[in-house]
Amino acid sequence: MNENNQAQQVWQSQPVEGIRMSADAIRLRAGKFERKIRRRNLRESIASLLVIVGFSYFFATSPEILLRITWGLFIAGMIWVLVALQTKANPKSMPATAIGASSCLDFFRSELEHQRDALKNVWTWYLAPLVPGYIALNVAWFHNFPHSRWVGFVVLDVVFVAIFVGVWKMNQHAARCLQRTIDDLGRSAS
Amino acid sequence: MSTIDAISLPTRDELYENAARTFGVALERLARGYEADPDIRRDLLQEIHVALWRSFEGFDGRCSLRTWTYRVAHNVGATHVLHQRRSRQQTLVGLEELENLPDANSGAKAVDRSQALDRLLELIRKLKPLDRHVILSYLEGLDAASIGEVAGLSPGNVATKIHRIKNVLARWFQQGGTRS
Numbered sequence: 001m002n003e004n005n006q007a008q009q010v011w012q013s014q015p016v017e018g019i020r021m022s023a024d025a026i027r028l029r030a031g032k033f034e035r036k037i038r039r040r041n042l043r044e045s046i047a048s049l050l051v052i053v054g055f056s057y058f059f060a061t062s063p064e065i066l067l068r069i070t071w072g073l074f075i076a077g078m079i080w081v082l083v084a085l086q087t088k089a090n091p092k093s094m095p096a097t098a099i100g101a102s103s104c105l106d107f108f109r110s111e112l113e114h115q116r117d118a119l120k121n122v123w124t125w126y127l128a129p130l131v132p133g134y135i136a137l138n139v140a141w142f143h144n145f146p147h148s149r150w151v152g153f154v155v156l157d158v159v160f161v162a163i164f165v166g167v168w169k170m171n172q173h174a175a176r177c178l179q180r181t182i183d184d185l186g187r188s189a190s
Numbered sequence: 191m192s193t194i195d196a197i198s199l200p201t202r203d204e205l206y207e208n209a210a211r212t213f214g215v216a217l218e219r220l221a222r223g224y225e226a227d228p229d230i231r232r233d234l235l236q237e238i239h240v241a242l243w244r245s246f247e248g249f250d251g252r253c254s255l256r257t258w259t260y261r262v263a264h265n266v267g268a269t270h271v272l273h274q275r276r277s278r279q280q281t282l283v284g285l286e287e288l289e290n291l292p293d294a295n296s297g298a299k300a301v302d303r304s305q306a307l308d309r310l311l312e313l314i315r316k317l318k319p320l321d322r323h324v325i326l327s328y329l330e331g332l333d334a335a336s337i338g339e340v341a342g343l344s345p346g347n348v349a350t351k352i353h354r355i356k357n358v359l360a361r362w363f364q365q366g367g368t369r370s
Contacts, residue, residue, distance in 0.1 A: 007359045010306045011329035016218045019235055020210065023203040026243040029236060097248025099241055099265045100258040103342025104323050107265045111272065188284055188320055189343055 041086070048082045066140035074133035084125035105189050112182050119175035127164050134160060205246040209259045210239065216330055217263050223314045223326045224267035225274070238266045253339065260327065260340045268319035282318045285325075285354040313362065324351045 021029075052075055059071035099107065118125075141153060200208070210217075217238055225231040242262045249258060271282075314325055320341065327337045338348040 006363055007310060008329050008331060010303055010310060011219065012331065013303070014219060014222070014307050016215050018215070019218060019232070020214060021236065021239045023206055023243065026206065026240055030240050030244060033240060096241075096244040100245035100249065100262045101252075102261070102265070104261060104264045104268060104340060105320060105342035107261075108268045108272075108319055111269060184284070184318070185320060188318070189347060 044085070045082070048078065048085075052078050064140070064144065066136070066143055070133055070136040070140050073136050074130070077129035077131075077133050080129040081126055084129075105185070109182060109185055112178050112185070116175050116178040116182065119171045119178065122171040123168055127168060131164075202243065202246040202249075205249055205255070206239075206243040209242060209246075209255055213256065213259045213263075217259070219330070220260075220263050220267065220326055222311065223322060224270055226311070226315060234267070234270055237270075238263045241266045257336065257339050260332075264319075264323045264326075264340065268323065271319050271322070283316055284318050285321045285351055285358070288313070288316060288321075288358055289354050309362070313358070321351065324348065325355050328352055328355050 055071050055075045055078065059068055059075060062068045062071060102110070138153070138157065141148070142150075218235060221231050221235040221238060225234045242259060245258070245262050253261075310329075314322060317325060320343075323341055324337055324343075327340060332340075334345060334348045334352060337343070337352075338345050341348070343351070
């Protein structure tokens with residue numbers, strides 16, 4: 001027997017547990033899985049809604065128009081991020097039929113491309129929507145407290161910008177890593 | 191009643207039961223190639239079964255039941271590797287690199303089948319998803335055309351990959367060997 005047949009024999013004769021699942025057990029598990037996803041989505045929505053409710057409170061109670069604009073912009077930004085999180089950032093849920101109809105190469109490439117695009121465009125759907133609110137907050141602050149100590153606020157701005165740039169850079173790095181994997185997949189398939 | 195009316199297409203449950211009965215053992219072996227931890231592997235196997243059952247909703251018979259089943263299983267497995275790799279920071283290699291990698295077990299003889307299997311699994315789990323799919327299908331005894339159909343690779347590409355797999359396995363078995 002040659003080495004390759006030997007490897008195939010070792011592989012095919014390995015002991016298995018013989019796990020069997022009836023269609024009813026599968027249905028039960030699929031139902032559990034769907035409920036789990038629904039609960040997770042609900043938790044995410046509730047957390048985001050709480051933040052929006054908090055902002056809305058400030059929006060409603062702010063005595064001054066500039067502050068109202070600020071909170072209004074933050075609320076709009078949060079809603080934008082929320083919608084984008086549901087559509088772009090969530091791992092692509094496996095389409096029930098496509099998973100069997102697509103070849104491994106196509107399916108894997110599309111999964112990678114979906115993740116890469118979400119990371120690469122993080123600026124447009126995750127970071128940028130919060131910028132108008134933050135700029136408006138700066139304007140409102142200086143308008144209402146023109147004689148306050150501006151150094152503290154500049155430091156806060158620097159921290160804010162550093163966090164934004166950090167998040168953006170980390171995501172760009174992750175997107176580049178995924179792009180390398182996609183390129184590699186292309187090479188491997190050619 | 192027309193002939194078309196008389197033909198009853200298999201239901202999703204029937205298709206699933208048929209696939210699970212015919213390929214259940216192969217799916218279990220395949221899950222082993224994608225996950226080492228027994229508990230996570232059991233979950234992965236169940237995930238494969240659920241994905242398979244759900245997928246049959248749109249099975250149109252344009253490919254064989256075997257091709258469809260293997261595609262689902264490998265696609266779930268590859269997605270699992272993609273997610274796990276992020277958390278484990280694993281570096282995976284292609285067949286080409288594996289051919290040139292020194293064998294960590296060089297010189298050490300695999301004393302029995304169980305040890306030989308462990309080393310074979312170690313080798314498989316080093317591979318990137320697409321190459322892992324090819325080696326697993328090869329070990330399952332699928333021919334080049336079937337491997338190409340499941341993977342979406344050209345026959346020439348599959349032939350090259352199988353040639354590499356044979357080289358790696360030959361080197362590995364010659365060095366390690368095994369007693370039946």
